[in-house]
Amino acid sequence: MLTETRLREAIVWVCRRLERKGLVAASDGNVSCRLCEECILITPSGRAKSELVPLDLLVTDLDGNVLRGRGKPSTEIRMHLLVYEKRPDVQAVVHAHPPLLTALSLAGKAFPAAALPEVWAILGPVPTAGYATPGTDEVPRSISPFVERHDAILLERHGVLTAAENLKKAYYLVEKMEHAAATFFYARLLSGAPLQSLPPEALQALKKHAAT
Numbered sequence: 001m002l003t004e005t006r007l008r009e010a011i012v013w014v015c016r017r018l019e020r021k022g023l024v025a026a027s028d029g030n031v032s033c034r035l036c037e038e039c040i041l042i043t044p045s046g047r048a049k050s051e052l053v054p055l056d057l058l059v060t061d062l063d064g065n066v067l068r069g070r071g072k073p074s075t076e077i078r079m080h081l082l083v084y085e086k087r088p089d090v091q092a093v094v095h096a097h098p099p100l101l102t103a104l105s106l107a108g109k110a111f112p113a114a115a116l117p118e119v120w121a122i123l124g125p126v127p128t129a130g131y132a133t134p135g136t137d138e139v140p141r142s143i144s145p146f147v148e149r150h151d152a153i154l155l156e157r158h159g160v161l162t163a164a165e166n167l168k169k170a171y172y173l174v175e176k177m178e179h180a181a182a183t184f185f186y187a188r189l190l191s192g193a194p195l196q197s198l199p200p201e202a203l204q205a206l207k208k209h210a211a212t
């Protein structure tokens with residue numbers, strides 16, 4: 001387990017990279033990680049991700065009460081806490097608003113993970129949680145059916161949520177998904193036809209490969 005100082009630095013690294021890669025704008029998005037058995041570190045509400053420094057992050061308990069730090073935790077803290085409650089294996093959670101991933105759900109389309117081998121091998125199917133008012137308890141309720149079986153969930157009209165064993169992995173899932181969404185977009189522009197999934201035997205072979 002990294003020290004608190006290293007975890008604070010890692011969250012700031014994720015926040016700056018999210019902003020630099022255009023995966024959030026201004027105060028969009030939120031990032032957290034487990035800090036101890038009964039507490040997490042999370043980004044504050046209403047602050048531009050590119051301007052955060054390690055001391056800006058808040059420590060809360062697993063009910064969302066602030067134990068250390070100034071200001072309020074992210075308005076989406078309930079979504080993060082639900083992931084930690086349901087997934088003991090998860091150490092870090094990232095929520096971002098990548099434009100192409102969000103455009104997919106605005107266009108009423110699912111994330112076609114089965115179209116690209118390396119996306120399928122890492123993520124398998126990616127569900128879309130139904131629309132929920134941001135910052136309310138509707139958001140954790142909307143993701144609840146999917147959290148236990150999926151590391152990435154599209155939020156209808158509201159970006160993406162990823163969960164992983166460390167902060168970098170959770171961040172790179174977002175980056176990889178947005179890159180895939182760009183590829184889907186170009187393929188659709190070039191062909192004009194709906195994307196084709198890989199055939200079942202090819203998907204099965206990827207599953208075997210990923211398990212070794």
Ligand SMILES: [Zn+2]
Nearest residue numbers: 029134158159
């Ligand atoms: Zn959001």
